[in-house]
Amino acid sequence: MSLAYLVGVMLGNGGVYGNYYTVFCRDPNLEFINFIASMVEELFGVKPDIRRASKNQYVVSTNAKKVHDFLLKTGFPKGRKPINAQIPELFRHDIDVVKGLFDSEGYCGMDIQTKREKQHHHPFVGIEMLAKKVVVQAHHILQLNGVESVYRRGKPYAWGKHYQWRLTVEGRDNVEKFSEKVGFRHPEKAEKLRRILVEGGILRDHTPRTLNG
Numbered sequence: 001m002s003l004a005y006l007v008g009v010m011l012g013n014g015g016v017y018g019n020y021y022t023v024f025c026r027d028p029n030l031e032f033i034n035f036i037a038s039m040v041e042e043l044f045g046v047k048p049d050i051r052r053a054s055k056n057q058y059v060v061s062t063n064a065k066k067v068h069d070f071l072l073k074t075g076f077p078k079g080r081k082p083i084n085a086q087i088p089e090l091f092r093h094d095i096d097v098v099k100g101l102f103d104s105e106g107y108c109g110m111d112i113q114t115k116r117e118k119q120h121h122h123p124f125v126g127i128e129m130l131a132k133k134v135v136v137q138a139h140h141i142l143q144l145n146g147v148e149s150v151y152r153r154g155k156p157y158a159w160g161k162h163y164q165w166r167l168t169v170e171g172r173d174n175v176e177k178f179s180e181k182v183g184f185r186h187p188e189k190a191e192k193l194r195r196i197l198v199e200g201g202i203l204r205d206h207t208p209r210t211l212n213g
Helices: 003-013 030-046 065-073 095-105 134-144 172-181 185-199
Strands: 020-028 049-054 055-063 107-115 118-127 151-152 165-170
Touching: 003 020, 003 030, 003 095, 020 030, 020 065, 030 049, 030 055, 030 065, 030 185, 095 118, 095 134, 107 185, 118 134, 118 172, 118 185, 134 151, 134 165, 165 172, 172 185
Parallel strands: none
Antiparallel strands: 020 055, 049 055, 107 118, 118 165, 151 165
């Protein structure tokens, strides 16, 4: 997987901070954490630290100066990602960024509605972020790859001052196209999408993307 993918993951739940501290990923799934760690080692020649940040959360990080400086040179935003964060220009047309974003921040589900005693299944995939520009840019990349999506402004969380921005892929045909073009490498999300595709009747059989696929 490419540097663009790692940048997408980091835009979702990583960051580049002071004192050369770089967080690549925060996630409860250890298999995914190890996958990101191995990618970092392959890309930068640095073995990152893996630690348990809480009972249900792991973090992959490093204090390597060369990694910190390199990511800043690519245009990755420093510090707490502000609401005006953007996908670095170098990766602004790269579908791998979107793959990383969805692996770190994505979710999927099935909206089931009953009309006239008949159930209608409406699958969806989405992400939510404070950074509107990242959402709009991801929407554009999906469009370039033939995946229809929509973005909407949501409400601030709890006592937050800033609006959340939601990017969703909705409907059977669009979710199937998302699965083909983007998919999930995160094990739990990949399995959930597989169930939606197969058990929801979209496909008779479907093999989701894997960490090594």
